[in-house]
Amino acid sequence: MEEEKRTVRAVERALDVLMCFASGHEWGLTEIAGRVGLHKSTVHRLLATLEDKGFVTRITSTDKYRLGLSVLELSANLSRSDDPSVVLLPEMERLRDQLSETVSLYIRDRVERVRIQAVQSMQAIRRVATVGARLPLSVGASSKVLLAFAEAGVRGNVMSDTAWPVHLDREAFGKQLDDIVATGYATSYEEREPGAAAVSAPIFNRSGKLVAALSVSGPSNRLTPDRMHEFAPAIIEAAHRMGTILE
């Protein structure tokens, strides 16, 4: 159970400090110290280091910190030409134009999912999806897809993780996932956030491995359950086409 960790404490702490900036824009020193549960002077030193390397900057007027330019520099090199989020973008735009709703691409990361790409609907009322967002794997159409079609063992591992919501009925949820495997797609109606709905289908690469979930989402009054089932074939087809490009 002890799981030896071969990591560097100071670095771990610094990265924790940095990750504060993933939610919310700017923070003061004491705020951050409270958030990560470290002493003021420790955080002060860590921030000085992060600042020196350009990972955070200070607002001159108020003394608060915000993300620095090094992060921008790194993010520029995030997407490579063999990256799904780049390769699949044209197909995602096609699907967006076809259905006129926001299209997102999700991958699973341990017990969460991450939106690695998104193209927005052009309609006045639209689902706005930010790339990079990290979301729970327990709710939402694409969550269910990422779990339902995952390799053997993943489903069990994830659901027995400490982060998994206890209140969820495993029996029923498992049944739901089996249904999704049978039909080939998942839907969610005001599941994660009120007023929003989504349809999602799995993308398998040429070796048949699940790599991502393709999801179409929009306001729940436009994406009614009926409408979502109408959309499903187009999404499944697009996801299939995308899969042939990968690997």
Added chain:
Amino acid sequence: MEEEKRTVRAVERALDVLMCFASGHEWGLTEIAGRVGLHKSTVHRLLATLEDKGFVTRITSTDKYRLGLSVLELSANLSRSDDPSVVLLPEMERLRDQLSETVSLYIRDRVERVRIQAVQSMQAIRRVATVGARLPLSVGASSKVLLAFAEAGVRGNVMSDTAWPVHLDREAFGKQLDDIVATGYATSYEEREPGAAAVSAPIFNRSGKLVAALSVSGPSNRLTPDRMHEFAPAIIEAAHRMGTILE
């Protein structure tokens, strides 16, 4: 001269390791160790920490490292609504449509410049500009703008920095900057990279402070010196309009 550093060594090293990924896609452990000049086992521990926090991931097939999803997560929160790179984007697109060439936005960071925003030309032959790129402040039209119009003292500080190329004739360069202040814009013809040319104008916020350089760049056979001078008024006007939005 001694400049006490109140930073954490382990964190500095870890960030150095991370910044390897700003240039080039993926690296092996030994490669990185050589690059940052640290012992293999040290880098191994640092990478393990970075991996644990999701800042790097390993390619399963080859054992190389690449940037992880945490960087994506951070970069999602980089741009705020009051950020020049967001606010000025529509104006940049207008200018791109007007001139049909790639438009970039640069800010100065110490003795370098960073491209914080870019919109690409739609032409078949075009300048491709990646956001986040860090470039020298000694060459290029926008470099000269950022230096020429900088606050008092900046010019001297930068040119006496250790990173400043010694071979450059200070006298002549200073003269060139003065000319740029007089005319209000700068040009560069195959200065930084062969085959490329650019025109750049300063953006001042409402308090009259230089905040960025607006630059139009393209292939040098299309952006001839004559053509660039024709472009200048439109660029200056756009830069002025942008300035009124800021601060």
Added chain:
DNA sequence: TAACAGAGTTTCATGCAGTGAAACGTATCT
């Protein structure tokens, strides 16, 4: 105007945690 509260900053003794040489495992060559 002094006293206070709340930020960020600096100092410094303490001991633990980061370090790197060396040994190890494991592939892919010749």
Added chain:
DNA sequence: AGATACGTTTCACTGCATGAAACTCTGTTA
């Protein structure tokens, strides 16, 4: 088999990260 190159693990040493406390500098209260 030997050789090379890579990632991994161990371990003794001591340098460096740590956090309590003192300090500064605001703006706010009495």
